[in-house]
Amino acid sequence: MxxxxxxxxxxxxxxxxxxxxxxxxxxxxxxxxxxxxxxxxxxxxxNMVNALRRGDQIVTQGGIVGKVTKVLDGADTTGQIEVEIAEGVKVRVVQATVAQVLNKTEPTK
CATH class of the missing domain: 1.20.5 (Single alpha-helices involved in coiled-coils or other helix-helix interfaces)
Known part of the structure; x- marks a missing residue:
């Protein structure tokens, strides 16, 4: 049962x-x-961040649009770039915060 x-x-x-x-x-x-x-x-x-070079126009994750003027490669500045956001106004930005490359410059040969 x-x-x-x-x-x-x-x-x-x-x-x-x-x-x-x-x-x-x-x-x-x-x-x-x-x-x-x-x-x-x-x-x-x-790969996009590693390919950044002088003259590229970028947008950061914070919404800042600017032109790369220098890729900094010192011991204390590794992973930073210098971006011109207005004429004569330059800021340092961490490369990883670049969200988009608007205009890519052609490499010099």
């Missing part, structure tokens, strides 16, 4: 691997929809 606990456990038992399949599928979907595109975007941004 009543099912014993051992019988009830055996009836619903499956392989241990089958119970992990949904977890593995969720991880795979998250990787291909979120992690991989974000890594690709970060790599493209890093």
């Amino acid at each position: 009543f099912a014993t606990p051992a019988y009830a456990q055996a009836a619903g038992g499956g392989s241990a691997i089958a119970s992990f399949v949904p977890l593995i599928l969720i991880f795979a979907i998250m990787y291909f929809l979120l992690i991989r595109p974000q890594q690709k975007k970060m790599k493209e941004h890093q």
Whole structure:
């Protein structure tokens, strides 16, 4: 009349691997929809920042539009650029905060 606990456990038992399949599928979907595109975007941004040179017109993440006048490479200024935002007004900006390059200058040959 009543099912014993051992019988009830055996009836619903499956392989241990089958119970992990949904977890593995969720991880795979998250990787291909979120992690991989974000890594690709970060790599493209890093390449854009590394390719900055004098004369490029940029937009920072703060919305400042200016022209790169100097890429600073000292020990204490690594990763900074000097940007002219108005005639005679120059500011130092961290390279990683560059959001977009508006006009790219052609490299000199």
